[in-house]
Amino acid sequence: MRRCILSVAIFCLWLSxxxxxxxxxxVAKSRHFIVHxxxxxxxxxxxxxxxxxxxxxxxxxxxGFRRYDFWLWDNRAKIYxxxxxxxxxxxxxxxxxSSGCAxxxxxxxxTFPYAKxxxxxxxxxxxxxxxxxxxxGFDNQAVPAWLDEGVASYQENIIYSMAHKLIAEAIAxxxxxxxxxxxxxxxxxxKDDVSALLFYAEAVSIIDYLVKEFxxxxxxLFCQNLRDKKDLERAxxxxxxxxNIQELDRAWQEYLSE
Ligand SMILES: [Zn+2]
Numbered sequence: 206m207r208r209c210i211l212s213v214a215i216f217c218l219w220l221s222x223x224x225x226x227x228x229x230x231x232v233a234k235s236r237h238f239i240v241h242x243x244x245x246x247x248x249x250x251x252x253x254x255x256x257x258x259x260x261x262x263x264x265x266x267x268x269g270f271r272r273y274d275f276w277l278w279d280n281r282a283k284i285y286x287x288x289x290x291x292x293x294x295x296x297x298x299x300x301x302x303s304s305g306c307a308x309x310x311x312x313x314x315x316t317f318p319y320a321k322x323x324x325x326x327x328x329x330x331x332x333x334x335x336x337x338x339x340x341x342g343f344d345n346q347a348v349p350a351w352l353d354e355g356v357a358s359y360q361e362n363i364i365y366s367m368a369h370k371l372i373a374e375a376i377a378x379x380x381x382x383x384x385x386x387x388x389x390x391x392x393x394x395x396k397d398d399v400s401a402l403l404f405y406a407e408a409v410s411i412i413d414y415l416v417k418e419f420x421x422x423x424x425x426l427f428c429q430n431l432r433d434k435k436d437l438e439r440a441x442x443x444x445x446x447x448x449n450i451q452e453l454d455r456a457w458q459e460y461l462s463e
Pocket of ligand 1: 330334
């Protein structure tokens with residue numbers, strides 16, 4: 206889940222979908238998604254499906270999960286497209302700024318048409334969480350928040366493109382957070398937006414470092430180890446040339462200073 210740190214968050218494939226009725230929701234289906242809607246405009250539903258399939262492919266590609274095509278048939282993700290912000294808030298109890306939310310384990314996303322920042326931020330972020338957690342385990346306590354949020358935010362163009370600059374500024378201002386300390390932060394409890402943004406930027410940067418320097422196959426292997434061993438340091442040291450978090454921290458900081 207993600208707090209609202211940006212009030213304005215910052216291939217076109219024609220998808221055919223089939224229509225059917227269940228209860229009072231109408232249903233539109235694509236390869237990996239089932240969209241439930243009531244009175245949402247058809248062109249928005251098409252756009253939603255197109256974007257969702259785009260991010261599904263992108264997330265699987267970016268992180269190396271491509272060979273595991275797991276959101277098929279009955280296992281498809283469900284998106285509930287409420288008629289408007291009011292209906293969305295009434296159904297989900299989300300605050301007024303919220304453009305969408307997800308129930309991870311059930312692979313369900315709620316939103317409403319034209320919600321601000323949904324396509325750019327909420328959709329890729331929540332899908333990133335779901336795909337990653339489905340792989341490493343929803344109840345896996347060994348997954349730190351920086352890893353969870355780093356993977357989820359990795360899909361957001363805005364935070365990804367800002368990360369390098371934000372980190373450079375933090376280093377210059379002596380505000381940079383070492384990985385050891387980043388691991389102690391619960392992003393839900395961060396009070397100010399500047400600190401929250403830095404947390405997400407650094408989390409994205411570590412994922413970027415691991416994927417770019419050591420490749421997607423190793424990242425998958427790392428995730429598999431984290432899933433099976435449920436031990437972060439063991440999963441890191443099994444795959445990467447670091448015996449512990451401190452060594453990863455040092456290597457990442459050296460990479461940043463290059
Ligand atoms: Zn999140």
